[in-house]
Amino acid sequence: MTHIDPMSRRGFLVGLAGTALAVGVAQRVAAAEDHDGDTVTSAQSLRWLRRGNARWVRRDIKRADHTPPYRDITNGQWPIASVVSCADSRVNAESVFDVAQGNLFNVRNAGNVGGDISIGSIEYSVGVLKVPLLVVLGHSSCGAVVAAQRALRTGEMPGGDIDAVVEAIIPAIERLPVNHTLEQAIEANAAHTARLLRRNSRIIDSAVSRGRLRIMSAVYDIRSRRVEFATRGRSIGGM
Ligand SMILES: [Zn+2]
Structure with a gap:
């Protein structure tokens, strides 16, 4: 030397x-x-979401940033997951999963349902941005699900275009036992949306079939701040 x-x-x-x-x-x-280049696996993405939610539960907020370190979000976006969640003001995914701006591709509507615009938005995140994980996030005390339960039991519709939201939720809960709980309805609705997204989109279905995308449903409990992911057997696809 x-x-x-x-x-x-x-x-x-x-x-x-x-x-x-x-x-x-x-x-x-x-x-x-x-990161493997810009690629994140669904397992890694899910680990980050679980860890972030654990921090949110214990109020140890870090806003962890999972954008690849050699990337800059002023020049593009590298989200680690797509999240379909309710428009409810208490259910914003970046807070619930304690991640930074640029980490989650969000699709929100009352009742976290899957119409054409939702599907088109998700297809962009899957086909172009290559997210490895798609989470459908229901939540406790969801007013949209309560309205659908009421419509199913009494035939009363809320009126206006809210009817479209209720009509999208009814197929998810109509096969539950008559005396089902709100919690069961919320879980069933998230799982139903997850199945529907794959069934109604060739882009989503093909990404799942090729092992590039995993779809999971989950429920956020506003009181405990905890997100409960559906068990493995009920997730769709993955790697
Ligand atoms: Zn809701």
Whole structure:
């Protein structure tokens, strides 16, 4: 090994280059652990969401940023998951999963249902942005599900275009026992939307079939702040 006087200009530059190289390698190693290029697996994405929700539960908010370290969200987006959630003001996914801007591709509507516009939005995130995970997130005390239960029991519709929301939820709950609980209806509605998204979209279905996308349903409990993912057998596809 050639001796370099550390005080010489050359030695100083070599030292600097070595430090820069070491930092660069360390950054790449850290990036490689989390990201394979821009690709994140559904398992990694799910781990981040679970960990983020655990922080949200214990009020240890970090707003973890999972954008690849060599990427800048002013030049594009690299979301780790798509989340279909309710328009309810208490159910914003970045908070619930404690992640930063740019991490989640959000589709929101009353009752987290899957109409054409929702599907088109998700198809963009799956086909173009290549998200590995799609989560349909129902939540406790969902007024849209309550309205659908009422419509089913009494035949009373809420009126206006809210009827479209209720009509989208009814097929999810009409096969439940007559005396089903609100919790069961909320869970069934999220699972129904998850199935429907795959059934009604060739882009989503083909991504699942090729192992590029996993679909899961989950329920967020506003009181405990906890997200409960549906058990493995009920998730659709994955890698
Ligand atoms: Zn709701």
